[in-house]
Amino acid sequence: MFRFTSLSSGSQGNALVVQTDDATFMVDCGLGLRHVEERLACRQLGLSDLDFIVVTHEHADHVGGVAKLARAANCPVLASHGTLAAMGPDHWKGVTTHALSAHRPVKLQGLNLHPIVVPHDAREPIALEVGSSGRRFAMVTDLGSATSYLLERLKGVDALVLEFNHDRDLLSSSTYPPSLKARVGGPSGHLSNDEAADILAHIARNSLQVVVAAHLSQQNNRPELVGRLLEQRLSSTTQRFIANQDEGFDWVLIQ
């Protein structure tokens, strides 16, 4: 078995759960403990099921609930040196942390975890590729642009969670102050729908079973715009889902 689900996806909080026959782990947690427990329970999971937590970067929507969760679940936290350092040692009191080195895969509980540094305005942010039993899954959110290394790594993945943050026109006509528009739309901000669709065009192969569009801006995006792009860029055999802030998305099985 190799499956994944999201408890929440977007700038108000992110939490993804990946489960294989060998391990269950969370990627990011920007939710409070009560919400995490409730949403895990809806997926027939409890805190004691979590083996570890991977954190992609130090922004609050990804790390806000991690330390508390790690203490409550008594599980270690893995993140880049930069992400761990950005939070400061006091933040991790009572938590076992392991530093991930960029681009250096780690074997853990039957999994290959491959951190990929991405351009985003954080200390040392990563995307995460996970391999298990010959299948590959990648979680790629919070990046302003794709690097050639990222595109190379994504070739041949079976399942992909990819940021579709904003529609360029909605962002430019939004009420955001100019500095925030520049940050979100810049090369170290977030992916626009078109940029995400270009990544798909680059990597889409018949092997790609499923794509989940994630981290949609509630103000500067519309699920129907994303749905249209997925329709255009993916083959009919690729399943597609769109994550949302309140519910994330249900279990997706990688065959």
Ligand SMILES: [Zn+2]
């Ligand atoms: Zn985020």
Ligand SMILES: [Zn+2]
């Ligand atoms: Zn971020």
